[in-house]
Amino acid sequence: SDLQKAAGVPQKPLDYQEVYNAVAGLLDNDNYDDGSYGPVLVRLAWHASGTYDKHSNTGGSNGATMRFEPEASHGANAGLAVARNILEPIKKKFPQISYADLWTLAGVAAVQEMGGPIVPWRPGRTDATSGAACPPEGRLPDASQGQKHSREIFYKMGFNDQEIVALVGAHALGRCHTDRSGYDGPWTRAPTTFSNDYFTRLLEEKWVEKKWDGPKQFADKATGDLMMTPNDMSFYNDRTFYLQAYKYAKDGDLFFKDFSAAFAKLLELGVPFPEGSKPIVLKPTNA
Ligand code: CCH
Incomplete structure (x- = not known):
């Protein structure tokens, strides 16, 4: 406590597994979307991190700048206040953790608790105190565009084609919301289950353009229940992306291994970790 600190009493070091368990405990909610906050927490961790630009070494998860304007209102971040807000009680319970560490840890917890791979995670991010360090708008991918755009956006972060395909496999999770992105x-x-099913659906369903008033998107011909954006379809239409997606559709273990590595890398982009710091493994609550 502040009193103990003032009296020079050593603070109990923060146990990140306790923070992880607290996040795991708030994921399920029958009244929200498909019953879990997991997907939107994965998206928060990704949008906090994916603003990284390797040329200027700016953006990325350090700073948790999405708390501030103008980044909070960037179009790509519509709906992510839901994710930021549900983590507030955890920040109150564990005030020592930075928002930047909490958001990325919550993304890891969500992936693991929904049955995904272990993602080694490293603490050490600090929080910005104003929006001065907010990245410019436009660093995150635009779902209406194709493979050329994906490569520009992800190469800027320092990813290759194989890593891009692995990362987008996160679309096994969650959904599009008309009041957020406009897609549905x-x-x-x-x-709410992490799997390689994004790739199996992409390759096995027949995709037809959806007839509706909204932005151009595709529906599975058999039921019309599933969707792909134009950007998702580029993982089918681009030969290099397709061959990688095919490998992940055939081999779920390979996808898990590659997703873990690429997601861990994403969450660390641009973060000035202390010398000698090492990733830690947070245990799934069902293990
Ligand atoms: Fe994504 N994503 N994403 N995405 N995304 C959306 C939702 C999720 C793109 C566009 C969209 C990644 C890559 C891309 C998630 C994780 C990742 C939505 C709907 C759009 C649009 C938003 C809404 O309406 O709520 C595009 C374009 C790319 C290009 O590559 C990557 C990488 C990741 C993580 C590693 C998750 C999870 C969701 C579901 C969120 C939810 O609320 O259910």
């Missing part, structure tokens, strides 16, 4: 619907039939 989930990519898979089990949107």
Whole structure:
């Protein structure tokens, strides 16, 4: 406590596993979307991190700048206040953790608790105190665009084609919301389970343009329940992306291994970790 600190009493070091368990405990909610906050927490960790630009070494998860304007209101971040807000009680319970560490840890917890791979995670991010360090708008991918755009956006972060495909496999989770992105619907039939099903659906369904007033998107011909954006379809239409997606559709273990590595890398982009710091493994609550 502040009193103990003032009296020079050593603080109990923060146990990140306790923070992890607290995040795991708030994921399920029958009244929200498909029953879990997991997907939107994965998206928060990704949008906090994916603003990184390797040329200027700016953006990325350090600073948790999305708390501030103008980044909080960037179009790509619509709906992410939901994710930031549900983590507030955890920040109150564990005031020592930075928002930047909490958001990325919560992304890891969500992936693992929804049945995904272990993602080694490293603490050490600090919080900005104003929006001065907010990245400019436009560093995150635009779902209406194709493979050329994806490569520009992800090469700027320092990813290669294989890593891009692995990362987008996160669309096994969650859904599009008309009041957030304008798109509508989930990519898979089990949107709260981490799997390689994004790739199996992309390759196995027949995709037809959806007839509606909204932005151009595709629907599975058989049921119309599932969706792909134009950007998602570029993982089918681009030969290099397709061959990688095919490998992940055939081999879920390979996808898990590659997703873990690429997601861990994403969450660390641009973060000035202390010398000698090492990633830690946070245990799934069902282990
Ligand atoms: Fe994504 N994503 N994403 N995405 N995304 C959306 C939702 C999720 C793109 C566009 C969209 C990644 C890459 C891309 C998630 C994780 C990742 C939505 C709907 C759009 C649009 C938002 C809404 O309406 O709520 C595009 C374009 C790319 C290009 O590559 C990557 C990388 C990741 C993580 C590693 C997750 C999870 C969701 C579901 C969120 C939810 O609320 O259910």
